[in-house]
Amino acid sequence: MSNTSYSFKENSHMKDIQGGEKKVMKKILSVALSTAMAFSMFASVAFGADAKLTPQQQFDALKAAGIVTGYPDGTAGLDKTITRAELATIIVKAIDLEPVPGVATYKDQNYSVNHWAAKYIEAATEAGILTGKDAVKQLFGPNDNLTVQELAVVLVKALKLEVPAETNNTATEWAKGYVQAALDKGLIESGINYQANATRAQVVVAAHAIYEANQVPTVASYEVSEAGKVVEFKLSNDEVVKVTLDEALAPNKETEVKFSHNGHDYTHKVTYVTTVAQKVDTVKADNLKEIVVTFDGTVDKASAEQKSNYKIKNVDVDSAKLSSDKTQVTLLLTQSGRSLENKDETTLTISNVKNEDGTVTFDTDVKFTPVDVTAPTVKEVVGLGTKAFKIVFSEPVQAADATLSSNYEIDGGTVGGSVTYVYPNTVIVNASLPVGEHTVAVSNVRDFSDLRIAPVDNKFDVAEDTAAPEIVSVETNDLEELTIKFNETIKDIEDIYVNTTSNGATSYDIKDDEVKVYLKDPMNYNENTVYVKGVRDYSDNKADRDAKVTPTLDTIRPTIIKNKVEKKDGDYIVTLTFSEKVRENDAKDLENYVLKNSDGKIADIDWIDSKGHPELAVDTDKIETDNQVKVNLGNDLGDNKEYTLEVSGIGDRAYVKNTMLPQSIKINTANLGDNTLERAWLSDNDNYLYLQFSTDLATSGTGSALIADKYAVVKNGKRYVYEGKVNIYNSDSVRLDARDFADDMKAVVNDTVEVHYVADKEGNIIKDGNDSSVLTKNIDAATSQFNIKVGESEAVSTEKVEVKFGAKINSYSRTGFKVNDQTPSSAELSSDKKTLILKFTGSNKLSEAGPYYLDIAEGAASDVFGNKVPKHENELLKDKIAPKKKDSSVAVGPGSVTDAVYFDFNMTEDIRVNQGAKYSAAFINDLFEVKVGDTKYTVLSVSANGSKLRVEVQGPFTAGERIRIEFKGGKGAITDNIPGDGNSVETFTANTTY
Known part of the structure; x- marks a missing residue:
């Protein structure tokens, strides 16, 4: 049984009830009795012709509930009068008020705490339902008869009914409003003598209405809809309450749902019973060409039979066939392709398969082991x-x-x-x-x-067969493909076409009683006629057949099911694997890719244009075989950076193209070096060889890093296999005894170490940038690789400097680092521990203008092995700080031609305008927009002098006009003065008055 609770919001707050038991009302002011809705059901309760129960039946119901008792002879005495004490007793019981014993506030003769009705009179008095007849003498009149208008007053107070200002009845003046309110709700009859004594029948009818209104309806039944998001509860009074949940119910699991209705709080156990699939149950292969995927419920036929939704490394899927109960998919591998490996664990990637109601899309990897131990029969x-x-x-x-x-x-x-x-x-x-x-x-x-x-x-x-084949069914998945099923095995067919002979089959494949047809042109969207000429069985019975078919269009959008970021030959490559074959022209369109930095802005790096589109061609070599495209983002991303690649606009190959919805791929450039064996060095005494990898290592299984013969040293072209013990020195490192290689050869500096088929902790074989499982590295002295990467360390902003190392840092001293003699305010290591991020805040910020120089004190950082970073002085950092507009001032003056005006802006550092072959004057001018209201003005020229940027504009302008100048940005067009391409000036807007 689930202990999960779901709540339902009502009236802007959340009711939270434990258990679900009925709440006993302590006061007549309870919410249930205060709502008009509760009494609308009882309008004209007993006095109208449509009353469901007679006064006697209502009396019997109240008697069964313990509210009235009747006379000793068992009669109800409905025609008799009723006293005020009897009324107090009935009302208190009807509304489930708590009696008040041991109190006697009235001074009537023979009235005391021992009076039979005292505890009910006191409870009704405390709740404000009944008051005394004489406030001065403090008399209640328990034995006095009750008039109809007095009954009306009690009912109106008990039910908190609104007393109308306008009345139309013959009651005494003081009672007219109360009588009118009771008449409007149908609680008393109209046109009677309201000054007359009320009968027990009149009290019973009114009390029964109050009692019924005070009962909390129970949940009689419920229905779950909208995939577990909505529950409709039917209450015992036939009301239906629709509850929309904040979170959908878990399928086939009992869950408590809480909701409020008419002032009552409910907790009810609900089970969202569904037969549609929620998970992949099993994946099995009893032979090496078929895989059976079993779901725990039904799946969508179209997506389940899309063979591109299933991937297995090194094997190709020929077809995917859904069982008749829609819970099992049989994958058939291609005839000529590789088979599964018997008893070898395999991973099946399932993507874009939907369950039958479309509420779940399966995107998962499932490991299974093919086991074929049975001969065919x-x-x-x-x-x-x-x-x-x-x-x-x-x-x-x-x-x-x-x-x-x-x-x-x-x-x-x-x-x-x-x-x-x-x-x-x-x-x-x-x-x-x-x-x-x-x-x-x-x-x-x-x-x-x-x-x-x-x-x-x-x-x-x-048996003799004299009948030609008949068409049983025709199915389509697209406008250019169809499958014809016959009632018997087909030997051959002379011709197939759809609608007209001009739209014939480019090819067709006969498999037993099914024929897969590929058409020259697409079918119509509506009904088509399929003509099969000369279809023949193996008894040589031949006939022409035709059938009608309305195509079922492929409406499934392609999605990216896997992505991988690699660094090859210095470039950062993103491999995107799609759920199905996509259109090559779409995949090659660079405008379908946008790269943004960690701040969500267009990445300002080489090989990415001003709109975020890559400038290098997309590789589609594996688009046919693996549904893969490789997006080259160039070599300027930098290590340990985060980006987002937004992909959109790529369609599948259906005749009516389905275009993917935009997807965002997170890119982290940490650990993307060409070789995942990062370091190999000898200890100071040369007795131990340390190997450090970019990831934690496996210590069991076939990829275990503890197997000695996975390691060898190459010297003068000869391999010496390791014969000693392998020690895991750190989670990502091993230590070998340099003296324990074959032939008594000792590993020394400048030898090459080889590592074969070592896996990471997830069991994946570690490979280098060339996809080789054999990793190599030159053996160095302990500190030779432990220097900063000067060319890659950079001043990112005036508040952040990133210092890159050739190996992982374990500890550091913030005060051991300085940039332009400024000690950082704080420091932290990146996730891969190969970048130290120095932060400069407040008065400690760096200057806007470079250059920037780094100093590291001796031993200011060290690795987990105790190797210390050597001292560094005046190391020039890469300047990545973009110049920007320094302040809001705008200098305005006359231009070089008639009516021209210049606008000068102060920048944070010296800049240059890179006008030339790559950036023409027209291109640079177009980067600026100058407007007065909606009127645009022509930019004549853009120039720079030191840190001053000048934009000359063709006027004329009128004194007092408000002018808006916007620099829209353009990568590389206007930059700072650092060598090379420089940092592009940040976009800005400025406003001035002429």
Whole structure:
């Protein structure tokens, strides 16, 4: 049983009730009785013709509830009068007020705490329902008869009804408003003598209405809809309460749902019962060409049978077939492609498969182990008339064996005809046989794990076949493909076309009783006629057939199901794997990719244009085989940076293109070096060789880093395998004894170490940038690789400097680092521990203008092995600080031609305008927009002098006009003066008055 609770918001606050028991009302001011809705059900309760219960039936109901008792003879006495004490008792019980014992506030004769009705009179008085008849003498009149208008007053107070200002009744003046309120709610009859004594019948009818209104309706039933997001509760009074949950119910799991209605709080246990799939149950392979994926419920046919939604490394899926109950998908691998490896754990990637109501999309990796230990058997033998018969095997079999006629004997003799193989598990034996029972013996047929069928005799019947094949169904997945199913095995077809002969089949594939057809042109969206000319079975019965079909369009959008970031030859490459084949032109369109930095802005780096689009071509070499494209983002991303690549506009290959919804790919450039064996060095005494990797290592399984012969040293072209003990020195490092290599060779500095097939802690074999599982590294002295990467360390902003190291840092001293003699305010290590981020805040900020120089004190940082960073002085940092507009001032003056005006802006550092072959004057001018209101003005020139930027504009302008100047930005067009491309000036806007 679940202890989960779901709550429902009502009236802007959340009710939270434990248990679900009925709340006993302590005061008449309870919410239930204060709502007009509660009494609308009882309008004209007893006095109208539509009353459901008679006064006697209402009395019986109140008696059963313990509210009234009747006379000793058992009668109700409905025609008799009623006293004020009796009324107090009935009202208190009807509304479930708590009696007040031991109190007697009235001074009537014979009234005390022992009076039979005292505790009810006091409770009604305390709740403000009844008051005394004489306030001065403090008299209640418990034995006095009750008039109809007095009854009306009690009812109106008990029910908190609004007393109307206008009345139309004959009650006494003081009671007119109360009587009108009771009349309006149908609680008393109209047109009677309101000054007369009230009868017990009148009190019973009113009390029954109050009692019914005070009962909390229970949940009678419920229905769950909108995939568990909405629950409709039907209450015992036939009201329906629709509850929309903040979080959808977990399928097939009992859950408590809390909600409020008419002032009552409810907690009810609900189970969202669904037969649609919520998870992948199992993945199994009992043979090496078929995989059975079983879901825990039903899945969507279109997406489940999209073969591109299933991926297995090194093997190709030929087809995906959904079972009739929609819970199982059988994946058939291609005939000519590789088979599964028997008893070798394999990963199936499932993506973009939806459950039947579309509420869950499966994107998951499932590991399974194919186990084929059973030889194939003959599943069935079917006679195809008197000229052929069909043998269906229990699993896919190899064509080379299946087509050998010598592997079949009929009635003790050899087969006289040919054998046709139909992948994966069917053969057609062409042999003339008389009508009657026959026996076929099958031998030497192998499955794809080389298990041979056991010789066995199979009986089958041959009957005369004189009827040509009939079309059973036609299915489509797109406008250019269709599958025709016949009522028997098909031998051949003369022609197939749709609607007209001009739209014939470019090809078709006959598999037993199904024909897959690929059309020259697309079908119509509405009904089409499929013509099959000369369809023939194996008894040579031939006919022309036709059938109607309305295409089911492919409406599934492609998605990116996997992405991988690598660094190859200095460039950062993002490999995107799509859920299906996509259009190559779309994939190559650079405008479909936008790169943004960690702040969500367009990345201002080389090989990315001003709109964020890559400038290097997209590689689509594997778009056909693996649904993959490789996006080259250039070499300027930098290590240990975070970016977002936004991908959109790429469509699938359906005739009516389905275009992907925009997807964002997170890119982290940490640990993307070309070699994941990062360092190899000898200890100071040269006795130990340390190897440090970029990731934590596996210590068990086939990829274990503890296996000695995975390591070797290469010296003068000869390999020396390690024969000593491997010690895990750190989670990402191993230590080898340099003296324990074969032939008593000792590893020394400048030798090369080789590492073969070592895995990370997830079990994935570590590979270098060339996808090789053999990692190599030169052996160095302890500190030789432990220097900063001067060319890559950079001043990112006036508040941040990133110092890059060639190895992982374990500890550091902030005060041991200085930039331009400024000590950082704080420092922190990056996630890969190879970048130290120095932060400068407040008065400690760096200057806007470079250059920037780094100093590191001796031993200011060290690695986990105790190797210390050597001293560094005046190391020039890469300046990545972009110049920007320094202040709001704008100098205005006359331009170089008539009516021209210049605008000067102060920048934070010296700048240059890079006008030339790459950036023309027109291009640079267009980077600025000058407007007065909606009127745009022409920019004549842009120039720089030191830190001053001048923009000259063609006027004329009028005195007092408000002018807006916007620099829209342009990568590389206007930069600072650092060598190379420089940092582009940040966008800005300025406003001035002419």
